[in-house]
Amino acid sequence: MKAVVCHGPGDYRLETVPVPRAGKGEIVIRVEACGICAGDVKAWEGAPSFWGGDGQPKYIKEPMIPGHEFIGEIVELGEDVKGDFSVGDRVISEQIVPCWECRFCNRGEYWMCEKHDLYGFQNNVNGGMAEYMKFPIEGINHKVPKDLALEQAVLIEPYACSMHAVQRANIQLGDFVVISGAGTLGLGMIGAAKLRGSGKLVVLDLRPERLELAKKFGADLVMNPKEEDVVSKIKEMTDGYGADVYIEASGAGSSVVQGLQLIRKLGRFVEFSVFKDPVTVDWSIISDRKELDLLGSHLGPYCYPLVIEGIQNGTLPTEGVVTHKLPLERFHEGFEMMKKGVNSLKVVLIP
Numbered sequence: 001m002k003a004v005v006c007h008g009p010g011d012y013r014l015e016t017v018p019v020p021r022a023g024k025g026e027i028v029i030r031v032e033a034c035g036i037c038a039g040d041v042k043a044w045e046g047a048p049s050f051w052g053g054d055g056q057p058k059y060i061k062e063p064m065i066p067g068h069e070f071i072g073e074i075v076e077l078g079e080d081v082k083g084d085f086s087v088g089d090r091v092i093s094e095q096i097v098p099c100w101e102c103r104f105c106n107r108g109e110y111w112m113c114e115k116h117d118l119y120g121f122q123n124n125v126n127g128g129m130a131e132y133m134k135f136p137i138e139g140i141n142h143k144v145p146k147d148l149a150l151e152q153a154v155l156i157e158p159y160a161c162s163m164h165a166v167q168r169a170n171i172q173l174g175d176f177v178v179i180s181g182a183g184t185l186g187l188g189m190i191g192a193a194k195l196r197g198s199g200k201l202v203v204l205d206l207r208p209e210r211l212e213l214a215k216k217f218g219a220d221l222v223m224n225p226k227e228e229d230v231v232s233k234i235k236e237m238t239d240g241y242g243a244d245v246y247i248e249a250s251g252a253g254s255s256v257v258q259g260l261q262l263i264r265k266l267g268r269f270v271e272f273s274v275f276k277d278p279v280t281v282d283w284s285i286i287s288d289r290k291e292l293d294l295l296g297s298h299l300g301p302y303c304y305p306l307v308i309e310g311i312q313n314g315t316l317p318t319e320g321v322v323t324h325k326l327p328l329e330r331f332h333e334g335f336e337m338m339k340k341g342v343n344s345l346k347v348v349l350i351p
Contacts, residue, residue: 002351003065003130004331009046012066014329020126022078025137029091033154033325034128035069036338036347038183038251039274043121044335047276050121054278061122067349068095068120070128071144071153083141090148092156094140095299097125110140111301129331131351142304145312151322152311154348155184159307159316160300162188162249165272166196168297169245174199178234178243180259181250182210182222184321184346185272189247190217191316198245200237204230204258205250210345217317225254231262238264248272253279260285260292268293322346 005015022028043050043060052058074089085091095118098105102114120127125136135141144153162185171177177198179186182205193201202221203214211222223230235242242264248255251273260281263269269292286292300307310316324347326334334347 001131002328003126004067004328005063006043006060006066007063009051010044012044012331012335014331017065017130019132020134022076022134023137024079025081026078027074027081027085027091027135027139027141028076028132029072029135030075030132031070031072031128031130031351032090033071033150033348033350034067035154035158035184035322036067036331036334036349037069037158038338040066040120041335041338042274042276045276045339047274049274059121061124064121064123065126065128065130065133066120067127067129068118069154069157070119070133071150071156072128072133075132078137085141085143090144090146090153091135092142092144092153092304093119093135094142094160094301094304095119095157096140097136097138098140100138111299129328129349131328142308144308148308148312151348152318155188155311155318155321155346156304156307157300158184159188159311159318160303161185161272161297162300163192163303163307164300165189165247165249165270165297166192167303168295169193169247169268169270171196171198171245173197175244176200176202176234176238177245177247178202178204178259178262179219179247179249180204180255181248181252181273182207182214183249183341186249187213187217187321188316189249190214190219191310194218195310195315202234202243204255207341209343213320213345216320225258231258234262241265243267246270251275253277256281260290263290263292265290266292268295270295270297272297320345322348324348325350
C-alpha cells in the first residue's frame with residue numbers, strides 16, 4: 001500500500017509498505033480520509049516537544065506513519081474483537097491506545113496512560129496517512145454513521161479534543177468566555193461552549209475569514225488582536241473585571257500572555273495548544289495577583305459519542321472547516337498549507 005512514512009524531522013516520504021493484517025482482537029480499516037493536524041506540522045518541523053530537546057524527552061518512534069485524524073471502513077476483523085463490529089462498518093478509533101495496566105488506566109484516566117501510545121507518532125501504532133491502518137486490541141473504537149459527510153466525519157477526533165477542553169473549563173451559566181484561536185480546534189469549541197450555557201462568547205483570531213466562520217458558528221463577538229486592544233475592550237465589557245474563562249487554542253506564546261492579562265481574578269484558564277517553542281510568562285499573575293485556576297487539556301476522553309451525535313444533529317457546526325482535500329501523493333503540499341494557514345483551514349488527505 002501507499003503510505004507517508006516519517007524517518008525524521010522534515011524527512012517524510014511517500015513509500016510502498018506492507019498492508020497491515022488483523023491479529024487477535026485487532027481491526028484493519030481502509031482509510032477514507034485523514035486530516036493534517038497542527039501537531040503533525042510541528043512534528044514535521046522538528047519541535048522539541050516531539051523529538052526531544054529543551055529538557056523534553058523524545059516522543060516519536062520512527063520510522064512511523066503519521067496521522068491521527070482518520071476515518072475508515074473495516075476490511076478485516078481478527079478473532080475476538082471487542083464490541084459489535086462487522087466488515088463494512090465505518091469506524092474511528094480514539095487517538096490514544098492505552099496500555100490498560102498503568103495507574104491512570106486503572107483509574108479510568110486512560111487518556112493520560114503512562115505508556116502513552118498515540119496513533120501516528122509511534123511505529124507500533126501507525127497512523128492514517130496510508131491506504132490501510134490497524135487498530136490494536138487495546139484501541140477504543142466507535143462506529144460512525146455512514147450518512148455523515150466525509151468533511152464532517154474527519155472532524156470527529158479534533159472536535160472531541162475541543163469538547164474536552166470546554167469540559168475542563170467548567171463553564172457556568174452566564175460566564176463570559178474567550179476562545180483564543182479560530183483554527184479547527186477553536187471552532188470546534190464554539191458549539192460545545194454554547195451547549196454549556198456561556199453568557200457571552202468571544203473568539204479571537206488574526207485571520208478575518210476564520211473570524212467570519214466563528215461568527216457563523218455562534219460566537220457573540222469576534223475580534224482581531226492585531227486590529228484591536230482586546231484586553232482593554234474585554235475589561236470594558238466586563239466592568240473592568242475581565243473574562244471568567246479563557247481557552248488558549250492558538251499555539252502562539254503571545255496568546256498566553258494576552259489571556260493572563262484579560263482574565264479576571266479567580267478565573268479559569270485552559271491551555272490546550274501544543275507549542276513549537278517554550279513560552280515565558282510572569283507566573284506571579286497566576287498566583288499572587290489573580291489566584292487563577294490554570295488547567296491543561298489533552299485529547300478527547302469520553303467525548304467521541306457526544307461529538308458524533310453533535311455533528312450529526314448540527315449542534316456542533318462543521319460547514320466550511322475542511323477547505324482542501326488532497327491525494328496522499330500531495331502530502332508535502334498539505335503540510336505546507338497547514339503551516340502557512342493562508343486561505344486554508346483543515347487540509348485532508350485522501351488515500
